[in-house]
Amino acid sequence: MRDPETATERQSSAASVGVAGVEPPSRRRSILRPIASVALVLLAIGIAWQVAKLIGGDPWRYDDFLGTGIAFHHNPPLRVAQLSDRQLPHLWDIGAALVQPVQRGAQQSLGEFLVGAALYTWREAIIGFGLGALIGVVLASLFVHFRLLERAFVPYVIASQAIPIVALAPIIVVGLGRGIVAVVIIATYLTFFPVTIAAMRGLSSPDPRALELMRSYAASRWAIFWKVRLPASVPYLFTALKIAATASIVGAIIGEGPGGVPEGLGRAIINFNQQYITGPEKLWATILIASLLGITFFALVRVAEALVLRNRQRVDV
């Protein structure tokens, strides 16, 4: 155990580990404004998408354009391969694919199927997210309190993220067997890192005088951790948890392939990838649902952050 006296000196060393991406959180804004701005950006992307197709896509042949009864025939002046209907389907075709049956003769629509798959993947991701966050906080707590551990293991924590997850995933599956456990571990693997780094920074963020103050109360190390370090780290944690939320979903999707879990989005992506030539809309629809899942998870963490930090002063670092 290191003395709290020396603990104050090492603030800078923990901060230097902090990756540029872990910025102190900006606090309390209206929830509606970011939602509106996201919607606006999505709208702009949609418009750009369709305008591109208008300029360089395949010919538009609509006798009844989107149910308006208007005939619309248009021959784009340019022909760009990347903007063809196969590469970049019309947005309404992607939308239409969502309400069509997932397979010929199936009861379930593609949308229903994908939402089900997304919920399944989310379940894995949430477990991985929770485990990763827990491991991250525990590791950071150890590193902040035991300098030897920090010196010994932090380089490996960083190196762990240099291994491509697609290379590591099959190894994890071989080790743990096919199934949801392997998928959860892969999601955990992508989650714990940002949380570790941010928590290290957050746990060492208290003012040195705050630690002296606790020392003057003859507070135990545990009390200092529980009453000062951990609460002080919460804004930092949320910054990392927002990154971890989307990372955990990416991890789960990647893991589902080698993990042999057929119910989630990972397998859907692999399947629709194979059917891309005949039905590109299905893969695009899957991408859409996967992104929506990531955004939803992120937004939920953001809402939790706003609730938990609602009374806090802005954190200056």
Place this chain on the structure above:
Amino acid sequence: MTNTSAGTAVRLADVEKSFAVQGGGETVALQGINLDIGAGEFVSLIGPSGCGKSTLLRIVADLIRPTSGTVEVNGKSPHRARLDRDYGMVFQAPVLFDWRTVEANVRLPLEVMNVARSEREQRVREMLELVELGGFLRHYPHQLSGGMQQRVAIARALCFQPAILLMDEPFGALDEMTRERLNAEVLRIWARLGTTVIFVTHSIPEAVFLSTRVVVMSARPGRITTVVDVDLPQPRTEQTRETDRYYELVTVVREALRGRLPAGAQDGPAALDGHPAKQRARAEGGIG
């Protein structure tokens, strides 16, 4: 705890502190410090930057250890005194926790010390009444002014009824008006609780107005040059700041800080009557 309680609160004998300097060598932060502070006294430490007054306070608080010499706090080692929660501490910055309400900030030491829940609430309330913040229990620190935040810090330092209050330039960051108001408040609290106060400051008027004794220090190495007895009558009020004796003592302390009054501080003031330094004291008001 009363002002008249007998005994020595803090005893410093031949205390020395040196710090290792990067690249070899060391600086002597404190040298030959001998000082006894009686229970119930209000002692200010004043001196230029680098004279080691904050270091001295930290040694008493057992936040750092002296290189040599003897330190006793309430007749115990500083370490024992810290474990016994014999002192409360106030820094220049309030160091409040932004996730805790005013009430919860004051309660923090009581939580750490495992004081019973019912007693906690009562003491927190009492202390916040004492610093006249009874109406701000549920506020968050950032909703308060700097002066109010510092009063919360004082309430927090006093809520576990320590025998000694250590204050490290507590009002250094506040404007003059707020500082004077808080000076009066600290005196009122001191009179009421009888806590021994050791008060580090840059401000000569503040030191003279508050203290029973002013310890004047010089830098490189940090030493005590003079100890000025402040015989202004208690209780001190805003009128005290207007008296001749007050100005005399301010002058004495200022001259001591300039190294012009190496000895005989006690009989100095009379000789200084009508001295031009007295007018300067009015004009300058302080060095900080």
